[in-house]
Amino acid sequence: MDINLIFAVAAGFVGGGGLAYFAWNKALKAKKRKIVAEGMAEAEVIKKDKILQAKEKFLQLKSEHERYINEKNSTLSNLENKHKQRENMLNQRRDEINRKVKEFETEKREIEVIRENLNAQLQRVEHKNEELEKIYKQTLEKLEQVSGLSAEDAKAQLVESLKEEAKSDAVAYINEIMEEAKQTANKEAKKIVVKSIQRVATETAIENSVTIFHIESDEIKGRIIGREGRNIRALEAATGVEIVVDDTPEAIVLSAFDPVRREIARLALHQLVTDGRIHPARIEEVVQKVKKQVEEEVIETGKRTAIDLGIHGLHPELIRLIGKMKYRSSYGQNLLQHSREVANLSAIMAAELGLNPKKAKRAGLLHDIGKVPDDEPELPHAVLGMKLAEKYKEKPDIANAIGAHHDEVEMQSLLAPIVQVCDAISGARPGARREVVESYIKRLKDLEDLALSYPGVMKTYAIQAGRELRVIVGADKMNDQETEQLSYDISKRIQDEMTYPGQIKITVIRETRAVSYAK
Incomplete structure (x- = not known):
């Protein structure tokens, strides 16, 4: 009984287990079908999304491709247009060249014809010259036979007779001219000098050894002086100019005997005050720039002076020396202004005397270039100026006029006394020069x-x-x-x-x- 019960219970367990397994398997399959259905549905959604994305990507790529194709087509069209334009230009040039070639060939043929005509005319001229030479010899032989003298003897007798007659006429003419010259020379010379002076209205310029630099306010003076005076010391050391800062309102005094240094200091101060940065390093930088600027101004002044006076063909080094005259003085008289005045006086006086005024003006402008050389050899300025003029290919009469205007070399043309006289006229005007200034500058130098x-x-x-x-x-x-x-x-x-x-x-x-x- 117990065994049957056990079997019954076991069979119940087995049957229940089978039923349970069958029910679980069925539920599992149902769940699988549900999962598969959900997966299929989700896959379908993903598939549709991917298809839409692919279509959008395709449309985007298609649009970009079409835009690229359009750009390429536009570029190709532009290149074709340029090619056509270039082809048209080349065709025009080819036609122009062909036309010029034809014209050249036509001119060449005309030149050949003219050359043949000239050759024929030259042959005829040579033939006529030979005939004339024969006729001349025949005539000369007949004359010698008739006169009983050779051609050389007859020529000698004729020259002697003409010489005696010319001597007597020349002596009488010279005496007449000398008498007339004695009566009128002094008067005419004075008239020429007075006319020359009247026609040149150059103002007398006396240079001082100080320059006034104006400032907007007195507070700038403190910035120029700097802490413990370092700025003003740096500026004085860089330019060699004494800078006087006193109680004078809105002004600073720049003192130096050299006008170039004063100009450099003035320009440097102007740049420093305008810029506002004033310190020793900046001062040295600005001074160096201003020195280059002044050198450029020297060349520009020389060119402008030559153009104003109508003097051409000067060597660039002579132009630079002329520009340097602006910053030099002679006995207190500005050297460039003095040279311009001498140039104008010389041209007018030469014209009055019937000489070349352009040469006289050139010599007058260059007569004092020996005062502004880069190096200063122990030579008088007139002789040094003559050597510089010869070095830079000036004509001998102009070089001689430069060297002889203080009688240090012998005068060889009429230009020399004209330049000498005009130099004296320019320097002798009342107040034009001051001997004291020249000796003062020489002492400092x-x-x-x-x-x-x-x-x-x-x-x-x-x-x-x-x-x-x-x-x-x-x-x-x-x-x-x-x-x-x-x-x-x-x-x-x-x-x-x-x-x-x-x-x-x-x-x-x-x-x-x-x-x-x-x-």
Whole structure:
């Protein structure tokens, strides 16, 4: 009984398990079908999305492709148009060349015809010359037979008779001219000089040794001076000009005997004040730029002067020397203005005397170029100017007029006395020159040259009307003890060799600089 019960229970378990498995399997299959159906539906949605994305991508690519094709077509069309235009231009050029070739061939044929005609005419002329030569010889032989004299003897007798007659006529004519010249020469010469002076209305220019630099407000003075005076010291050292900042309202005084230095200092100050950045490094940079600017201005002034006076064909170096005259003075008289005046006077006087006014004007303009050379050899300025004119291919009579205007070489043409007289006229006008200024400038120049002759000295500046001499030496050329010795040596030499009023302060400046570049 227990076994049957057990079997029954076991069979119940097995049957229940089978039913349970069957039910679970059926539920599992139903779930699988549901999952598959859901997956198919989701796959269908994804498929549709992908198809839409593919279509959009296709349409986008198609649009880009069409745009690319259109651009290529446009480019090809432009290239075809350019090609057609170029082809048309080439065809036009070819037609033009063909036309010119035809014209050239026509002209060539005409030239050949003219050449043949000229050759034929030359042959006829040569033939006639031969016939004339024969006739001349026959006539000469007949004359010799008739006169009983050879051609040389007859010529000699005729020349002697004409010579005696010419001598007597010439003596009478010369005496007549000399008498008339004695009566009128003095009067005519004065008239020519007066006319020449009246026709040149150049103002007399006296140069001073100071320049006034105007500023907008007095507060700029403090910026120019700088902390503890470093800006003004740097500016004075770079330009060699004494800068006087006093109580004068809205003005600074620039003092130097050299007009070039004053001009450089004025322009540099103008740029610094306009820019607003004023410090030692900036000052040196601006001064260097201004020096180049002044050099360009010198060349431009020379060109403008030559054009104003109508003088052409001057060598570029002579033009530069003419421009330098603007910044030089002779006995206080501006050298360029003096030379222009002498040029105009010389041209007018030459025209009055029946000579070439253009040559006279050229010689008058160049007569003082020996005062502005780059180096200063121990030669009189007239002789040096003559050598410069010869070096730069000026004509001999112009070079001689330059060299002879102070009687240092012999005059060889009438240009020389004209230039000499006009130079004297220009300098002799009342107030045109001041001897004191010239001697003052020469003394300051000699003072600078004396200090510059020592080895290691880079720059020298005479300031405060010659009461102070600043000497700038290279830091690598001498030490501090040697600078003290140099200052003493210069002072002793000035005492022994020069004459000067009062006393002169010698300041030797030695600076050490370290320069590097960040790259």
